[in-house]
Amino acid sequence: MTAAPDLPAGEAASRAGSYPKGVARRQEILTRAIEVFAAKGLEGTSLRAIAEAIGVSHAALLHYFPSREELLIEVLKANETRFNADDAERDPTEIVGIMTNAAHRNVGIPGMVSLYSSMLAGSIEEGKEYSREYFSRRFERLRAKLVSRIEAGQAAGTVRTDLEPEALAALVIAASDGLQVQWLLDPKVDIAKSLELLDVILAPPSEDTTKENQ
Numbered sequence: 001m002t003a004a005p006d007l008p009a010g011e012a013a014s015r016a017g018s019y020p021k022g023v024a025r026r027q028e029i030l031t032r033a034i035e036v037f038a039a040k041g042l043e044g045t046s047l048r049a050i051a052e053a054i055g056v057s058h059a060a061l062l063h064y065f066p067s068r069e070e071l072l073i074e075v076l077k078a079n080e081t082r083f084n085a086d087d088a089e090r091d092p093t094e095i096v097g098i099m100t101n102a103a104h105r106n107v108g109i110p111g112m113v114s115l116y117s118s119m120l121a122g123s124i125e126e127g128k129e130y131s132r133e134y135f136s137r138r139f140e141r142l143r144a145k146l147v148s149r150i151e152a153g154q155a156a157g158t159v160r161t162d163l164e165p166e167a168l169a170a171l172v173i174a175a176s177d178g179l180q181v182q183w184l185l186d187p188k189v190d191i192a193k194s195l196e197l198l199d200v201i202l203a204p205p206s207e208d209t210t211k212e213n214q
Helices: 009-040 047-054 058-064 068-088 096-106 110-122 129-156 165-185 191-202 207-213
Strands: none
Touching (some): 009 047, 009 068, 068 129, 096 165, 110 129
């Protein structure tokens, strides 16, 4: 394979200078899209309608996001990144707490919860590889994070040791996502309160309980 030709000095400088601008513009679109979806969810589902809602041209949106699916997944990624630092600062043995914290946060952005749930459900359909890859990797990362916290809690004596960390991590995620869907259907469902019941399951048995079982 032959080497690519060098660009003329002026053109190379122009492209180098435009790249940061392109990245900034893409992030600006994502930030605006997060604001719109947080409030409205998937109202107006076409790319053209989305472009109008966030205040950019259809052509500009297509330049940065070739498909509706890619745009929506990138919105979810960008939204998730905003809260990673907050989770990282929490107690490393905290398990249910990081999920209840997210639940409290999500009450203020129902449209984003709706978008997440809709895209997750659609990711199992044929032809949704971009969505499937995102959610598969997301769940893999989240399970690993929770397993680390569960193991830390078991070592610290705050989590019962007769539970398999990997299975428990999957259960916590399933409870959180399932409760989110119930809340979307019926806002009276208290996600955080329900999730807090998992702390009872995770807690080591008390000395009195241990004696009763002997």
